[in-house]
Amino acid sequence: MPPRAKRRSARIRDHGHRPLSGRHRRSSVQPYAGCLQIRRGRARRLGAITQWILERKENFGAFWNNATEASSAFTEAGAIIGQTWDTTGLLLNRDNPDFLYRAPEEGIITWLDSFGMLKQSENPEQAVAFMNFMLKPETGGMFSNNTGYNSAVAGAAEFASDEYKKQFNEVYTAEALGNMWWWQADTPFFAPVCNEFVEIMTNT
Structure with a gap:
């Protein structure tokens, strides 16, 4: 590691891959007063976190929004630890x-990308056949080799390249896969x- 990297860390933010949240029409939706109370509570916690970061900002190498910036935080900004997407970490x-x-x-932190099909699709059978094809372990391995993304299909790593398989098995142990936190829907x-x-942290 470069000498300049020894005392710095990276903090990152992720604005992508957020699940869509639906609006409920049932009468059991939390009243506005309750939402306001939750918002104030989260604001207090975020305020404390932000203050902690600002008091130690010299230890933060970079804030990033995409994979290129994340890679640069480590290769150019001297960061030695940080949170990042798996693809970025594995490619580094x-x-x-x-x-x-x-x-x-x-x-x-875990999320799952999914398939979607329009209600008025002209070839639903072909769409379903494509989905089934993509959910085969063999296809999952090919997908991972060509994109760098992990496949959610069980056994896909066995059909990926030796390099990818080695990385996958080192990172995603049974213990790690048994301790996943689903990304919550935004409110x-x-x-x-x-x-x-976020603006205060990045611009102060």
């Missing part, structure tokens, strides 16, 4: 074995509060 490791990508003991009142403190 392939280029330089000094970079290791591992799941934290607290657990990994209308949370995103503005979160964005407010």
Whole structure:
């Protein structure tokens, strides 16, 4: 690792891959007063986190929004630890074995991309056949080899390249896969509060 990297870390933010949240029409929706109370509570916690970061900002190498910026945080900005997408971490490791990508003991943030089909699709049978094809372990392995993304299909790693298979088995142990935290749906009142403190952290 470069000498300048020894005392710095990377903090990142992820604005992508957020699940869509639906609006409920049932009468059991939490009243506005309750939402306001939750918003204020989250604002207090985010405020405390933001203050902690600002008091130690010299230890933060970079804030990023995409994979290119994330890679640069480590290769150019001197960061030695950070949170990142698995693809970024695995590709960094392939280029330089000094970079290791591992799941934290607290657990990994998890989401699942899915398929969608329009109601008026003219060829639903072909669409379903394509979905079934993509959900085969053999196809999952090919998908991972060509895109760098992990396949959610069980056994896909066995059909990937030896390099990918080695990385997958090192990172995603049975313990790591048994300690996943699903990404929560955003609420209308949370995103503005979160964005407010993100701007303070990055621009102060």
